[in-house]
Amino acid sequence: MPTYKRLGYAGLLPFVAGVSLFAFDVKVFTLTGDTLFILYSAVILSFLAGTLWANSLKNNGEAIYDRELITSNLISLTAFVSLMMNSSLTAVTLLLVAYLLIFKHEATLENYAEIYPDYFSMRKRLTLVVSGLHLLLAALILFHGLAAS
Numbered sequence: 001m002p003t004y005k006r007l008g009y010a011g012l013l014p015f016v017a018g019v020s021l022f023a024f025d026v027k028v029f030t031l032t033g034d035t036l037f038i039l040y041s042a043v044i045l046s047f048l049a050g051t052l053w054a055n056s057l058k059n060n061g062e063a064i065y066d067r068e069l070i071t072s073n074l075i076s077l078t079a080f081v082s083l084m085m086n087s088s089l090t091a092v093t094l095l096l097v098a099y100l101l102i103f104k105h106e107a108t109l110e111n112y113a114e115i116y117p118d119y120f121s122m123r124k125r126l127t128l129v130v131s132g133l134h135l136l137l138a139a140l141i142l143f144h145g146l147a148a149s
Contacts, residue, residue, distance in 0.1 A: 009046060011126070015129075019137050020033065021037075022144075023140055037092070045082075046075075047051075052070060052072040
């Protein structure tokens, strides 16, 4: 298995850990599971945005790739804004939407799936799992809020 796949799938572990820590009300370094999840999610989202930036630089000078630069910046700023939310539910939702949008953007790039079929297939699976984990954490946050009231 190529290194990028091992790293990609291993990157799911902190997401799972964040959901688990929140579900069992366990803190790490005084941080709750939802906080750890949001922090990690924002970092990974910014990393994905950076891959768009790098892809656009490979094609320097072509106006179509300016859209990648702009999308990359907007996604990174969204990740940053998610870190300032007072509500974990809002932050998790914002991050989920950004993950779906960045994947949709990658899917619309000309020949992207054909040029990088293995990578694109992996990204599709990872996006599905990461999105599901964001939804699961959002549901747990809602349930926790309802149980507390």
